[in-house]
Amino acid sequence: MSYGAIDALRSVTLTARPGAITAILGANGAGKTTLLRTISGLVKPRAGSIRFSGEELLGRAVEDIARHGVAHVPEGRGVIAELTVEENLRLATLWCMGHRERQGAIEATFELFPRLSRFRRRHASTLSGGERQMLVIGRALISRPKLLLLDEPSLGLAPLVTAQLMALLRDHTQGTDMTVVLVEQNARSALSVSQRAVVLNLGEVVVSDEAATIAADSGLRHHYLGF
Amino acid sequence: MGLFVNITLDGIANGMIFAALALALVLIFRATRIVNFAQGALGMMTTFIASSLLDRGVGYWWAFLAVLAVGFVMGAMVERLLIRPLQGKSELNPVIVTIGLLVVLEGLAGTIYGNSSRGFPAAYSQSGLTVGHTKIAFSHFDVFILVSVLVLMTATLVLFRATSLGLRMRASAFAGEISRLLGVRVGLLLTLGWALAGVAGSLAGLLVAPTSSFGPYYMDLVLVYAFTAAVIGGLESPVGALIGGLITGLSISYVGGYLGSGLQPLGALVLLMVALMARPEGIFARPPARRV
Numbered sequence: 001m002s003y004g005a006i007d008a009l010r011s012v013t014l015t016a017r018p019g020a021i022t023a024i025l026g027a028n029g030a031g032k033t034t035l036l037r038t039i040s041g042l043v044k045p046r047a048g049s050i051r052f053s054g055e056e057l058l059g060r061a062v063e064d065i066a067r068h069g070v071a072h073v074p075e076g077r078g079v080i081a082e083l084t085v086e087e088n089l090r091l092a093t094l095w096c097m098g099h100r101e102r103q104g105a106i107e108a109t110f111e112l113f114p115r116l117s118r119f120r121r122r123h124a125s126t127l128s129g130g131e132r133q134m135l136v137i138g139r140a141l142i143s144r145p146k147l148l149l150l151d152e153p154s155l156g157l158a159p160l161v162t163a164q165l166m167a168l169l170r171d172h173t174q175g176t177d178m179t180v181v182l183v184e185q186n187a188r189s190a191l192s193v194s195q196r197a198v199v200l201n202l203g204e205v206v207v208s209d210e211a212a213t214i215a216a217d218s219g220l221r222h223h224y225l226g227f
Numbered sequence: 228m229g230l231f232v233n234i235t236l237d238g239i240a241n242g243m244i245f246a247a248l249a250l251a252l253v254l255i256f257r258a259t260r261i262v263n264f265a266q267g268a269l270g271m272m273t274t275f276i277a278s279s280l281l282d283r284g285v286g287y288w289w290a291f292l293a294v295l296a297v298g299f300v301m302g303a304m305v306e307r308l309l310i311r312p313l314q315g316k317s318e319l320n321p322v323i324v325t326i327g328l329l330v331v332l333e334g335l336a337g338t339i340y341g342n343s344s345r346g347f348p349a350a351y352s353q354s355g356l357t358v359g360h361t362k363i364a365f366s367h368f369d370v371f372i373l374v375s376v377l378v379l380m381t382a383t384l385v386l387f388r389a390t391s392l393g394l395r396m397r398a399s400a401f402a403g404e405i406s407r408l409l410g411v412r413v414g415l416l417l418t419l420g421w422a423l424a425g426v427a428g429s430l431a432g433l434l435v436a437p438t439s440s441f442g443p444y445y446m447d448l449v450l451v452y453a454f455t456a457a458v459i460g461g462l463e464s465p466v467g468a469l470i471g472g473l474i475t476g477l478s479i480s481y482v483g484g485y486l487g488s489g490l491q492p493l494g495a496l497v498l499l500m501v502a503l504m505a506r507p508e509g510i511f512a513r514p515p516a517r518r519v
Contacts, residue, residue, distance in 0.1 A: 040408060066410040078405040080398055091398050094391050095410040
């Protein structure tokens with residue numbers, strides 16, 4: 001895939017497995033965010049192909065890709081600050097659920113994140129960083145996506161909060177047919193919850209393997225992941 | 228005392244009309260950050276269409292409803308044909324296009340209908356009501372203005388606050404990209420916002436016409452007042468548009484009643500200046516969102 005004058009991503013080929021978390025790792029500028037934004041249709045590459053459950057996603061509108069079961073949680077916690085917590089959740093259910101099912105799904109999300117239920121009628125702008133992250137992940141899960149794209153969920157969060165979120169994510173993925181693609185700067189925490197990992201460097205895939213194998217390769221870790 | 232009451236009543240009736248047009252400006256600005264300078268001219272155009280329908284013997288209420296529908300379609304067409312193609316570049320470009328549209332529409336109306344002003348009928352009697360034994364400067368038509376704008380405002384608030392469509396519209400206005408990621412058809416909802424603004428603008432045109440010299444330019448000054456109202460209200464809130472409309476209507480009514488009607492536009496300018504200096508973000512602006 002290539003964009004404009006500079007190729008942000010070149011011949012990136014990766015496959016992610018349902019029921020597992022695939023981590024995309026790499027330094028700043030490796031093309032991780034661009035990769036996710038390409039999958040969800042926010043940026044249009046000059047050439048390439050993105051196939052998801054046998055269908056070509058490239059060239060489709062962002063909202064159509066979302067309605068295909070792709071939930072993208074962008075970097076920087078995309079809560080809609082002007083809406084209440086509950087409205088943020090409800091918005092994500094409008095295209096895929098009837099009225100009755102919707103209320104149940106919202107309650108289920110509050111059970112998953114009990115902290116949020118106390119703020120359900122408050123504007124999302126009043127939430128802390130960790131609460132916002134819970135809200136956007138809850139909002140992404142509520143539509144029961146087939147593909148969940150998470151961009152730097154740990155950014156700016158306390159390590160304990162990050163660990164809790166990661167554990168919740170792992171529990172929520174196992175045994176389902178949801179495919180999770182997790183972009184992380186924080187490679188150590190990402191590798192601890194992922195089954196597979198892909199290391200990107202300057203827009204190209206360096207290695208794609210089982211997460212445990214990558215975590216055990218100290219040369220690779222030193223060179224590309226910084227730990 | 229009698230003079231004060233009458234001036235106040237007149238201010239309320241005018242203020243409600245400004246509120247309707249201010250609502251149109253707000254609906255578009257909150258979603259697209261565009262000030263639609265052609266909003267008044269669109270209302271002028273639809274009112275000319277109403278005038279033609281009435282000339283052909285169509286009943287008032289049929290013409291009234293037809294023209295609100297025409298306003299809806301025209302609002303949507305302006306967004307799709309003129310504004311959408313300019314998306315993604317400078318926000319100033321579409322604003323300048325709306326000024327161009329204003330000039331084109333006024334020229335068009337002048338060519339088709341002539342530049343001289345003509346009469347336009349009111350839905351109800353325009354002679355003042357009698358309270359006790361005194362006649363007040365508030366007519367049946369003023370009551371109609373009050374009720375129809377309140378219905379418009381209430382419908383807008385119910386739409387935004389209590390329906391899924393309104394939730395989608397608010398989300399699209401506040402956070403287009405995130406809304407699209409959640410499966411919301413943002414483009415369609417922006418068009419709908421312009422269409423609803425077209426309805427509000429058409430209503431304002433129909434309500435102003437009977438009490439002014441109805442011609443191609445009769446909405447120009449009304450747009451200035453409505454803009455003042457919208458800015459006072461914060462440019463983002465329908466309730467703000469209503470309050471801003473009433474403040475503007477009353478202020479210029481007092482200026483006109485006590486100082487002379489020629490000073491009214493100046494009064495609006497002073498009001499706008501004072502409002503911007505005292506509360507630059509408007510009375511009803513939403514608190515600045517904390518983006519993290």
